[in-house]
Amino acid sequence: MNSRNLFRALTKPLFIHNMCKRQKGYKVVKRPDPSTLKMPNLADAPSIMDIIKEKVRLNGPLTVAEYMNIVITNPTEGYYMKKDVIGETGDFITSPEISQLFGEILGVWFYAETQKMCSGKPLQIVELGPGKATLLIDILRVLNRYGYKANDLSLHLVEISSTMQLLQANRLCVTHKETGLELPYNHEGETASGIKVYWYNDLKKVPNNFSWYIAHEFFDVLPIHKFEKTEKGWREILIDLDANGKLQYRIAANETQSVKVLVRPPLDAGDRMELEISPRALGIARQLANRVDQHGGLALIADYGHNGEKGDTFRAFHKHKVVDPLENPGEADLTADVDFSQLRISGSMTPGEENYAVVVGPVKQIEFLERMQAGVRLQVLIDNAKSDEEKEKIKAAYEMLVDPKKMGERFKFMAFYPSAMAPILQKFPPLGFSTPK
Template sequence: MFQIRRCTRIVKTLRSYYTVKSNESVKDPHQVAKQIYSKIKATGPITVAEYMKEVLINPLGGYYMHKDVFGESGDFITSPELNQMFGEMVAIWFLNEWSKVGSPKPIQIVELGPGRGTLSQDLLRVFDHFGALQSATLHLVEVSPLLSDLQARKLCIQSDNIIDKKSVIHRQGISHQGIPVKWYRQLDDVPNCFTLLVAHEFFDALPVHKFQKTKDGYREILIDIDLSKECSFRYVIAREETPASKLYIRPNETREHFEISPESLVLAKQIAERLEIDGGLALIADYGHNGSGTDTFRAFKKHKLHDPLVEPGTADLTADVDFDALSKSATEAGGVITFGPTTQRDFLLKMGIEHRFKALKANAKPDQIEGLEFGYKMMTESNQMGERFKFLALLPAVLEKLLKKYSVAGFH
């Protein structure tokens, strides 16, 4: 998620937000810290990946589970929340590439980690504008009950929680455009169908293992109890090789520090298999690097950098996405081809965001112009989101000849 560097006065004008109170059952802000402390005390140091899981999605006090973390009153803001242009460019990309393969139906739009539902809202609006929602459904992969509720309020005219614990669907509803919307906890549970999948700022929150080069070779960095302070933590270096260091480190690795996200690699394979078997398109957008990133594990709180080991559960934990690793994992079986990563700036400009910005500005009220300009600059300028964020596209390998003739929009 991207750190805000401008006054909140402007942020207020960008999007209107729902206000959702934290779950009243979460009374102790130190609950997650206490659970992690007890776990380490009982079994020894834990991996950064284990720590991230506990901090972010612990059912009782995890960061994403019980509060609205987005926008001015939260800890970060995302491109879709800045204004409608980002979602419109993503929607146009899907419509363009879908039309190249004959616009097969039925289709399902799938978003991983939909946040407040703003990107899906923009996708549905643009698809509906172009009459492209016939035989369409929306599927959201979300583990947070509170965020699911927030998404439903934004996207649906009505929705209901599913009480049946055997059901892989935990919520369902009907969108304002009249199409079915369903919520799942994992991608595996989403039905098989021609899929338009988007993952925006999703992979950066998946757990990572952290490694450091030592005189004895690469060793995993673990998290241990800091005995100098009550219920606090510190980094330690594993004395011996860990299962993760044996399994995931490439033989040609040379970086002093780096992170690996096994869950990200597995998910990239799952997406690839889905596209190969059922057909579809996938677009991954996140901040990251192309295999050169080093020490990127960090936390954000109230739009500022925060120590990841302080007050776990009260700040967002994140690490830069390794797009090179994602691409290699997705293409390993040969069923898909990838395009990118390209910078967010290049992608949005090639998709025509500049023309859309000028059109919106020409028709905007005087009090809306400052917010429009701010959002446009944040998304496209090199020293803001423009260079830090990357886009990666995945398409079935059977389309390779077609895509050589008709290049993929935003990536040529």
């Protein structure tokens, strides 16, 4: 055999049957149908305290944000997931539940400010954390007087609690149902007048159209990180277990990732020794600002809070009383005052490639309501009351909203407008945020 034939023989493919046969290195597994999956039996679900103890055992002390997230949103035992907590029989009461006047004034504000930019039709009304839907009901009553019909608007509710979704649906709709996983919304319904209603578990899933965004007592329940300034710099406050298995605060020995990421200018400006920051609140404020600027509309934030002067506001409410937030987790509402100075930073930007919003406020609730001529509406309600007892109830409810020692000064209002509205607002200042001339 010459060298050429030898080379061909060596380079010819060699097939060894069976030895070189390729075998499958995986097993085909049929995925379960998501629509058939069910939640575990509630009777078998671990308690909130058991969940927290196991988290600490596996990962060490929790941040306050992690603790709040577990206590508030656990699918089976979370505070907002299993019961109606709003009202006289619950743990706290909100302004719309106190007086119909509150929601009506907000409806008038949205309508009046919208007239400065367009007709406001078609309109999406988007509420974050709608509670019992009382605020929406009062706003719809105002829009009916302004001539809005069913085909002029739709309602979009951002709500993570299936319990609250069902409560809202029963109050708003004559028909409603759950939807499939292929849709961005997980519940839909229709009001008696034909208005379409949709429920979402995330603001990102709400369609990007001209909208009114309402966030009333929403930001105060978003998880916060707590920080304290020490001789070694900023350190995070953590939640740990003591020798008896009871929850307690402790301060981190070293910088946590949250300190490195969050505690920097402008959020740590000034000489503050304590700081609370909610990354989720900052993210949602930025979303609202961008949505308003890109697609038109208005965003109104109403909550109890401050303008950057406070640093330790984390607490809990049970049966309308302040209680220790580490006692009986899951049985009380966890909350922290909203830092409106942080929302302003997140919502407003220097004009450029990224979108931004014109941010106005915060102003105190008493100032906002009085500038919106709430006293005029109050008198109408009093005049239409059927008895002296009813008149006194109406007056008392209004006093609770505006009394500086109650809700009048603790609650604040802030609004986001599209950036294109800046010159218009110079000529026609925002109602409620400026003194009428």
